[in-house]
Amino acid sequence: AQSVTQLDSQVPVFEEAPVELRCNYSSSVSVYLFWYVQYPNQGLQLLLKYLSGSTLVKGINGFEAEFNKSQTSFHLRKPSVHISDTAEYFCAVSGDFGNEKLTFGTGTRLTIIP
C-alpha cells in the first residue's frame, strides 16, 4: 500500500519570496511521484512528475521538485512566487505497471501575500 503525507495544510508566502511545499511518501515498491495544482472550482493540473532518471524534476510555471529516495520525500519548490500561484497543491504517488492508481495527499493551500 502507498500513502502520501503533506506536512503543511496551509503555507502563506510573500510575493516574490521562495516557497517549499513538503511531501513525504510511503511505499514498499518503486513509485512514480507527481505534483498537481488545483485552482478554485477547477480540476487538477499536472505540474511535474518523477518517473525515473534525474532526481531534480522541472515542471510548468517555474516549479521544480527533488526526489529523495533515502528520505522518501518529493518536495516542491519555486524560487519566486506570484499572486497567480495561489491555489491548492497536491502531491500524489502511484505504483508501476498494473498499479497506476494515484494516491493523493490531503493538499497544501498556498496563499501569496501581496
Next chain:
Amino acid sequence: DAGVTQSPTHLIKTRGQQVTLRCSPKSGHDTVSWYQQALGQGPQFIFQYYEEEERQRGNFPDRFSGHQFPNYSSELNVNALLLGDSALYLCASSLFQDAATQYFGPGTRLLVL
C-alpha cells in the same frame, strides 16, 4: 488539442436516486480513471478502465460502477445515492503505456440532498 471533458458540470440529486456522469478523454488517450474528491480532501481513486474493462478498483462499494465505450469515453454510475456521495467527481485520462501520468478534467460537482 481538446483536453479531458466532463458532463454535466453540476448536478443535484436526492437520496436514493441514481446518477450517471460522463467523460471524454484527451485526444489520443485510451485509459480513463475516476476519482472522488470530498470537500477539503485529496481525490480518492474509484476505478480505472482500459479496453472497456475495469482494470483497477479502489475501496468503493458496488453502488459505484462504470463503463468504457469503444471510442474510449467513459461513464460513472452511482446507485442509491447517499448524502456522503456529495463530492467533486474527477475523470482523468492517460495512455495505457504510461497510465500513471494522468490528465484531469474539470470535474462534475454532485450534491445529494
